[in-house]
Amino acid sequence: MTNIHGIDATGLEFVATAAEIAAEIREEAVEVDKDAKFPARSLAMLAERGFFGLCIPADAGGQAQPPGVFAAVVEQLARACPSTAMIYVMHVSASRTFVASQTLADRASLLRDVAAGKHLTTLAFSERGSRSQFWAPVSQFEQDGxxxxxxxxxxxxxxxxxxxxxxVSSAQKPGAASPLESTLYVARRGASGMKVTDSFDGLGLRGNDSAPVEITDLGVAAGELLTPQGDGAAMMLEVVLPWFSVGTAAMAHGICLAAVNATKTHLSGTGFEHDGSKLRDLPNLRARLAKMSCRTEQSRALLGFTAQAMLAPNEQTPLYVLQSRMSALEAAIDVTDLAMKACGGAAFSRHLGVEQMFRDARAGWVMAPTVDHLQEFVGRALTGMPLF
Ligand SMILES: Cc1cc2nc3c(=O)[nH]c(=O)nc-3n(C[C@H](O)[C@H](O)[C@H](O)COP(=O)(O)OP(=O)(O)OC[C@H]3O[C@@H](n4cnc5c(N)ncnc54)[C@H](O)[C@@H]3O)c2cc1C
Structure with a gap:
């Protein structure tokens, strides 16, 4: 496959290993979707083979790989199991806050554990009260005296x-005048005051275990803060958002590539017995496949450009990051919709896997920043307005 992310030889080895893992988990991905089962085996493989620390600096024990390698790895995983890709994207995006933190007391040991595959992390920004508007948590910190x-x-x-x-959680700083005066902190699963209150039974990404968590009177030591009080929004926008955007865009592209491949195979291998023609002999179906491929490659090219721009960012780079996520989420919706139409009833039933791609593709659109938010952010940036 063309090296659109501009990856060097070391990075390509990680991508090749990710492709091997993808091949090993493909079959189980059907069960992950059907039973809403957490893909523990894929995560164990990623942990064992050094992927938990892929984007952690070498001096903290990680592999120090850039956004382009992250994107190409996620794309491989998403081609086989989008739930695995999603969990991995959340892990890498959250672990980047550990890298950036100047307040976390056990930063060095936590990063070492992550890099060694012993610590899985995630993001807990969305709240019942703030819904998709992650930048405005309603929960608040109080001083404990x-x-x-x-x-x-x-x-x-x-x-x-x-x-x-x-x-990696968010809350307003003590006495905040606005929800934008937030702080990020690490909450440990199983700590007193933390409770998972339900399970996940969603339309797509059914294995990602995206469940509600109730936090009640949780004590947070100063050394558990990831940012100084009030600096959380900056960390969300400058650290989490770029990695999350690249990762989720790549996830959407992995789904697109899987849809193109499944459609190509179906159109080439299936036909009408009465005249011996194949589905690929119908020009309307070929046109749909061509549109799917073109849309996918346009969006992948934009992400490839963005990932390379992130290595030497300028004032335009954040705009490319937002546009890359927006482009990929919309491409995934369009491409999987075309795949459903091109493959017909065979796609509507479960055996081609296309209906799962169609469902999985829809999750990215509603995850914050949603496509609505991205359109608003990009429109504001282009017209010289502040984001909020
Ligand atoms: C599979 C999955 C996994 C997730 N995992 C995580 C996770 O790990 N951590 C986490 O923190 N969150 C996670 N989320 C939550 C996600 O980021 C969103 O917060 C959630 O999907 C929002 O749903 P809602 O019904 O509250 O949306 P609402 O906020 O009610 O939005 C409803 C509609 O209004 C639109 N809208 C909202 N605000 C605006 C605005 N200002 N301008 C224009 N339109 C707007 C939205 O785009 C949407 O179309 C996950 C979601 C999914 C689906």
């Missing part, structure tokens, strides 16, 4: 809720 803090929150969707070792 001993230099630490206490908070309660209804986190509405936490990927890997029952499996992650920690959640």
């Amino acid at each position: 001993n230099g630490g803090f206490v908070t309660s929150a209804s986190k509405s969707w936490v990927t890997s809720a029952n499996h992650a070792d920690s959640y």
Whole structure:
């Protein structure tokens, strides 16, 4: 496959290993979807083969790979099991806050554990009260009188809720004048005051275990803060958003590539017995496949460009990051819709796997920043307005 992400030889080895893992998990992905089962085996493989620390600096024990390698790895995983890809994207995006943190007391040991595949993390931004507007948590910190803090929150969707070792969470700083005055902190799963209150039974990405978590009077020591009080929004926008956008765009592209491949195979291998023609002999179906491929490659090219721009960012780079996520999410919706139409009833039934791609593709659109938010952010940036 063309090296659109501009990856060097070391990075390509990671991509090749990810492709091997994808081949091993493809069959189980059907069960993951059918039973809404957490893909524990794929995660164990990723942990064992060094992928938990893929984007962690070498001096912290990681593999120090850039966004382009992350994208290409996620794309491979999503071609086989989008739930695995999603869990992995959340892990890498959350672990980047550990890298960036200057306040986390056990930063070095936590990063070493992540890099060694011993610690899975995730994001817990969405709250019942803030819904998709992740930049405005309604939960709040209060001082505990001993230099630490206490908070309660209804986190509405936490990927890997029952499996992650920690959640990168958000709350307003004590006495905040606006929800934008937020702080990020690490909440450890199983800590007193943390409870997963339901399970995930969604339309798509059914194995991602994105369940609600109730946080009640959780004590948070100053050393568990990932940012100084009030600096959370900056970390969300400058650290989490770029990695999350690249990862989720790549996930959408993996689904697109899988849909193109399944459609190509179906049109070439299936036909009408009465005249011996194949589905590929119908020009309207060939045109749909051509549109699917073109849309996929346009969006992949934009992400490839963006991932390389992120290595030497300028003032335009954040706009490319947002546009890459927007382009990929819309491409995934269009491409999987075309695949359903091109493959007909065979796609509507489960055996081609296309209906799962169609469902999985829809999750990205509603995850914050949603396509609505992205359109608003990009439109504001282009017209010189502040994001909020
Ligand atoms: C599979 C999956 C996994 C997830 N995992 C996580 C996770 O690990 N961590 C986490 O924090 N969250 C996670 N989420 C939550 C996600 O990021 C969103 O918060 C959630 O999907 C929002 O749903 P809602 O019904 O609350 O949306 P609402 O906020 O009610 O939005 C409803 C509609 O209004 C639109 N809308 C909202 N605000 C605006 C606006 N300002 N301008 C224009 N339109 C707007 C939205 O685009 C949407 O179409 C996950 C979601 C899914 C589907």
